[in-house]
Amino acid sequence: MSRFKTVILTLFFLWLIAYISSLLIESEEIIDEGIAIVPIYGAISIKDSSDFLTGSFTGSDTILSNLKKANENEGVKAIILEINSPGGTVVASKEIADYVKKIDKPVVAWIREVGASGAYWIASSSDVIIADELSITGSVGVISSYLEFSGLLEEYGIKYESLTAGEYKDTGSPFKDLSQSERIILESKLKKIQDLFLNDVVKNRKLNPSQANEVKSALFYLGIEAKDLGLIDMFGGREEAILKAKELGNVEDGEIIEYKTEKSLLDLLESLSYKSFFNMGKGIGSELKQNKEIKIMA
Amino acid sequence: MKEARNWKRLTAFIVDVLIVNIFIVSPLNDSIEDSLLDINNLSELININVSLKLVWISVLIGVLTVLYWSILEYKLSQTIGAMLFDIRVKSVDNKKISFGRIVLRNLSKISTLLLIVDDIHILFSDKKQRYLEKISQTATMEEK
Numbered sequence: 001m002s003r004f005k006t007v008i009l010t011l012f013f014l015w016l017i018a019y020i021s022s023l024l025i026e027s028e029e030i031i032d033e034g035i036a037i038v039p040i041y042g043a044i045s046i047k048d049s050s051d052f053l054t055g056s057f058t059g060s061d062t063i064l065s066n067l068k069k070a071n072e073n074e075g076v077k078a079i080i081l082e083i084n085s086p087g088g089t090v091v092a093s094k095e096i097a098d099y100v101k102k103i104d105k106p107v108v109a110w111i112r113e114v115g116a117s118g119a120y121w122i123a124s125s126s127d128v129i130i131a132d133e134l135s136i137t138g139s140v141g142v143i144s145s146y147l148e149f150s151g152l153l154e155e156y157g158i159k160y161e162s163l164t165a166g167e168y169k170d171t172g173s174p175f176k177d178l179s180q181s182e183r184i185i186l187e188s189k190l191k192k193i194q195d196l197f198l199n200d201v202v203k204n205r206k207l208n209p210s211q212a213n214e215v216k217s218a219l220f221y222l223g224i225e226a227k228d229l230g231l232i233d234m235f236g237g238r239e240e241a242i243l244k245a246k247e248l249g250n251v252e253d254g255e256i257i258e259y260k261t262e263k264s265l266l267d268l269l270e271s272l273s274y275k276s277f278f279n280m281g282k283g284i285g286s287e288l289k290q291n292k293e294i295k296i297m298a
Numbered sequence: 299m300k301e302a303r304n305w306k307r308l309t310a311f312i313v314d315v316l317i318v319n320i321f322i323v324s325p326l327n328d329s330i331e332d333s334l335l336d337i338n339n340l341s342e343l344i345n346i347n348v349s350l351k352l353v354w355i356s357v358l359i360g361v362l363t364v365l366y367w368s369i370l371e372y373k374l375s376q377t378i379g380a381m382l383f384d385i386r387v388k389s390v391d392n393k394k395i396s397f398g399r400i401v402l403r404n405l406s407k408i409s410t411l412l413l414i415v416d417d418i419h420i421l422f423s424d425k426k427q428r429y430l431e432k433i434s435q436t437a438t439m440e441e442k
Contacts, residue, residue, distance in 0.1 A: 003374055003381075010369045011321050014362050018325040021358055025329045025351070 034255035035245045036070035037080045038063065044088025044096070044118055058085070060092035064099055066259035071103050076257065078106040078249030080241050081126060087117025090142065090193055090298045094118075097200065100125040106248030110241035111135045111232070116220050118298040120231070121197060124204040127248060129232040130241050131223040138231055140201050141218025142193045142298050144186065149174050194218070197298055205230055301426040302385040302440040313379030314367070322362045329355055360408035367404040372397050385440045390425070395436060403434040 045057035070079050081100070087093060100107055100122060109115070109123035111131035116139035123129050123137070131137055153160060153175060160175035171182045178186075194216075202212045211230050226232045234240065242256065323330075330352075370377045372395070376386040387403070389395045406416035406428070419429035427437050 006373045007370065007378060010366070010373070011317070013369075014366055015321045015325060018322045018358070018362060022326050022329050025326075025355070 032075055032254075033077060033251055034075055034257055035078050035080060035242060035249065035251060036073065036076040037082050037256060037258045038066045038070055039082040039084075039258070039260060040096070040119060040122060041082075041084050044085055044092045046089065046092045057088065060088075060095045063096055067096070067099055067103065070257070070259055071105060073257075075255075076105065077251045077254070078108065078245035079103065080245050081107060081109045081122065082112065082238075082241075083109055083115040083119050083123055084112040085116075085119035086114050087119050087121075087139065087298055090118065090197075092118070093121050093298050097122045097125040101204075106245065108241050108245045108248065110236075110238065111137055111223075112237075117141070121201060121298060124201045124231075128234070128244055130234050130236045130244060131226065131232045132237060133223040133235050135223040135226075135232075136220050137223065137226045138215065138221040138229075139218055140194070140198055140215050142190045142197060144190060144297070146172065146174055148177070150176050193298070299388065299439040299441060302383075302438045304420065304426070306383040306385055306440060307438055310377070310379035310383045310385060313382060314377050317378055318363050318366055322366065323359060326355055326359060357408075363407050364401065364404050367407055368397065368401045371404070372400045380438075383440070385438055387436055388439045390435045390437050393435075395434075399434040399436060403428070403430045403436050406430050 040063055042056055042058045044060060046060055048059035048062050049057045070076050107126040109126040109129045111123060111129065112135065114136040115123050115131065116136055120137050120139065150160065162170045162173065164170050168182060198216055207215065207230050214229055221229060221231060223232060223235060367377055371387045380386060406412040416428045416430050420426050425437055431437055
């Protein structure tokens, strides 16, 4: 065999193995017919993040990537959103809610322990919402809060000097008192966000004016109350969610693919501690901020 | 024949690495990127599921890389890079080099770290041999 032929054959052989291996690595998600489960766990932000001050966030990037994979997978006939989240930042929640509406396959939202605030926004964009009688849902409101240190600084004789061009440039700085006009401005922004959030939920769930008025209070509801208010469609858990998804997707039998967000060892350790009720409060609560940036949570 | 000069060996190696990148690493690029997408912060580097996929891809690339050097050196006594610089593998004991010996001399190419450690031996070797070249009784030579 000529040297040239040997070289070409060797390169082709190695390339072929690499190419086939790449197909095999990707083929774990290929199915003929089935249901995809996409989990939405924990507080939602743009990116996955985890630190001791703010806790851990699930990124909308990760959730959207999983939803896109499920939507583009021809074998997937319906998608279940497995929700256990107190909500998250406004844009991240809206991004997911908007994408869920664009999905051309049936989407079933299955709320577990909690699906409130931004997480409920996402659920409301699906075709059917299933929750337990005791699940926590609703909380269609917006909150922005931060710790203000100006009193503490004053006590220690530290003076905050801010040089700004523009009257409201340092609005929300934790080192100074919020003025009345700043408070009005911030509240009006929050009102605008809540209006958009509420209108979307009312439209998604086809709520009547009385229901909409009730939901507007941003109160959270148990599953039993949420069903009466039209916030959820039926009670149930995983079994019911799968049955509903199969019914909507016309799947007789079929596989279940879980597009899991991988959890790290640190996440697992963290989940052993404080999580559930702290997170419930966090979605409708605040997070510690050390600079002037204010995170608005839905 | 004399021992190949270091600059020739290094340049030939760089050419071969480029070829390996094109033919072996490129087809696996998407899989590598997918795995890296799963790693968003330091804590996820110790995620067993994510790591396993990356480890599997890395081992596969390593094995195919060793095969690239081994097949070409066994069949032609030289890789594409070596052809360009006229260097080739020779047996030190004048026996025909078996495929096993060729694989042995290239084993360190499975990992950059191993390769660096293996290469350090050249600096202390009279015959300019890597450690695995010495073990496999082979050497890299060039025409005088």
